[in-house]
Amino acid sequence: MKVIRLEEIESTNSYAKSHISALEDKTIVHALRQTCGRGRLNRKWVDLGQNNLFFSIILKPSETFKSIYANITQYASVILCQELENYGVNPKVKWPNDVMIDGKRKICGILSETVIENGSLKGIILGIGVNLNASEKDIKNIPDRVVTALNLEIGNNVNMDAFLNEFLERFFDKYDDFLLNGFEMIMNDYLNRNCFLEKDLKIQVLNEIKSGYAKGINSNGELILNTNENKELILNIGDIL
Numbered sequence: 001m002k003v004i005r006l007e008e009i010e011s012t013n014s015y016a017k018s019h020i021s022a023l024e025d026k027t028i029v030h031a032l033r034q035t036c037g038r039g040r041l042n043r044k045w046v047d048l049g050q051n052n053l054f055f056s057i058i059l060k061p062s063e064t065f066k067s068i069y070a071n072i073t074q075y076a077s078v079i080l081c082q083e084l085e086n087y088g089v090n091p092k093v094k095w096p097n098d099v100m101i102d103g104k105r106k107i108c109g110i111l112s113e114t115v116i117e118n119g120s121l122k123g124i125i126l127g128i129g130v131n132l133n134a135s136e137k138d139i140k141n142i143p144d145r146v147v148t149a150l151n152l153e154i155g156n157n158v159n160m161d162a163f164l165n166e167f168l169e170r171f172f173d174k175y176d177d178f179l180l181n182g183f184e185m186i187m188n189d190y191l192n193r194n195c196f197l198e199k200d201l202k203i204q205v206l207n208e209i210k211s212g213y214a215k216g217i218n219s220n221g222e223l224i225l226n227t228n229e230n231k232e233l234i235l236n237i238g239d240i241l
């Protein structure tokens, strides 16, 4: 594992994308400040100041894309929960991969991007932002979401390097096994931490909103939704509203 540490960058994911050919498998791009962090669907990830985490993990597991790779974000969300639990908080996963303290306050974001050129997989870029040290005032600057940071939850500042190193150790400890076994390997850990099952949900899927009862998660990590029209939908993308 190699770590590239940058003082400031627009986005660690964009940096990784533009340097993808030169970056080895399991390289980490870590920036101390991120000026134009990206979320999914053109949303923004806000830099809440010093000692918050912004990094991307570059993965090159093979030259062809396998469906299992789509679950790497869920694998990362479980590892993030385990790392946060170490600090005594109660993180929950909101499908597919949001990590929320007590299922309510967003503390992390994961943006996975796949680079494919001429049919060959150049790499997967797993971008992760974690709020470790923020002020009450700064989190209010994200008005569309209830947001938190680890220091606000535990009442102490958090050592960013220690958190990153522990996270990476946990992530790579089981990563090779995950590539062999896929979602089923983490299914119990994922389900035990869910905050969305057995509830009535509204889910934005591209331009449509689907409403229904979240019945379960299948062995591919997809959400099984019983719609109000009594149909069973299997969703692999979407945003719980």
Ligand code: BT5
Residues within 6 Å of the ligand: 010, 011, 012, 013, 014, 036, 037, 038, 039, 040, 041, 043, 044, 045, 046, 047, 048, 053, 054, 055, 056, 106, 107, 108, 109, 110, 111, 127, 128, 129, 130, 131, 142, 144, 145, 147, 148
């Ligand atoms: C995500 O998107 O949650 C993925 C965010 C990934 C950020 C990392 S940082 C390192 C790497 N480089 C990048 O450029 N990105 C990755 P999404 O599910 O679309 O959520 C975005 C929404 O989260 C925004 O619309 C806000 O409502 C909220 N948000 C923005 N900044 C936040 C923050 N610091 N903490 C909590 N919520 C935030």
